[in-house]
Amino acid sequence: MTADDLQQEVQRLKSEVYHLTRQLSDCRAHQEQTQEQLQLETRRLNDFRTSLSYEQTFSNRKSFALDSVTESYQITINNLMEKNEDLRETSEELARARQAIDKAGLLERKRIAYGLHDYVINPLDSIGKELSTVSKAGASNAEALKDLKDRCSQLSHRMRELMEDLYPKQLAEEGLVAGLRELMEITSRRDTSRTMTTRGPFCKIDFGKTTRQQFELYSIFQEASNNILKHAHASEIEFLIIERNPELIFSLVDNGDGMPTANLKQGEGSQTMRDRALAIGARLDVLTGPDGHGTEVRLTVDRKIFFARSL
Helix, strand or coil: CCHHHHHHHHHHHHHHHHHHHHHHHHHHHHHHHHHHHHHHHHHHHHHHHHHHHHHCCCCHHHHHHHHHHHHHHHHHHHHHHHHHHHHHHHHHHHHHHHHHHHHHHHHHHHHHHHHHHHHHHHHHHHHHHHHHHHHHHCHHHHHHHHHHHHHHHHHHHHHHHHHHHHCCHHHHHHCHHHHHHHHHHHHHHHCCCCCCEEECCCCCCCCCCCCHHHHHHHHHHHHHHHHHHHHHCCCEEEEEEEEECCEEEEEEEECCCCCCHHHCCCCHHHHHHHHHHHHCCEEEEEEECCCCCCEEEEEEEEHHHHHHCCC
């Protein structure tokens, strides 16, 4: 599978998850409207019963009318309750479908990551060892062979980075906080031009097993970390997780060059981050420091929604 194929597959999965999320949101909204309508109709029925009860002593016809209207309203209420149940079942079906897609996506990422390791990285390492042996045997070609060996080593290193990006093992096995902390360490290791100091995140919240929301959140800050490496020239980055009920705030701050205001909402990377935030019902803010230095990527999410939307 080529990188383009992989990217197309990831985009397809993301699109499917996005559309299913929209459908589930619509179903929930429809369910809430139905419940409100049911409550309104019930209040109307009670008001109507009260009104007719005063007239019941004066006319049997009015009593008959009351029974007829009550029966009609009861039928309406029963119909609304049946529709509400149908909507609930549809919502559960959509949730199960989304869970299946999310699980399949994670399994596919894991399969691709291990495939890269078995069929790309290991052969490249083997080639590098063979080239090292040949370079010792033939001095005249030693320089060229050394160059090939170095290129194989670089490619192998890059493939390892791609494998880390595709399937963050720490996130999957030890949870969100451990995964984000590992992301900070990876970012520091990849900055070869300077010594980068990283801090955080330090958090005692138990986020439970890895969910789609957590993976999307990790991917947002993975993109933000890549932007720091490419553009910020930062020497320090810090990750904070702040509880501000009913919200959770995830913040990545660097002391780099900052970002021009015109570029805060532009670029494919920024748009991808915003799309991911929208898919999990979060608000993304990218802020530059008041003196033009440093950038903060801040993700704000409703605590109840974040913990409710699990795989």
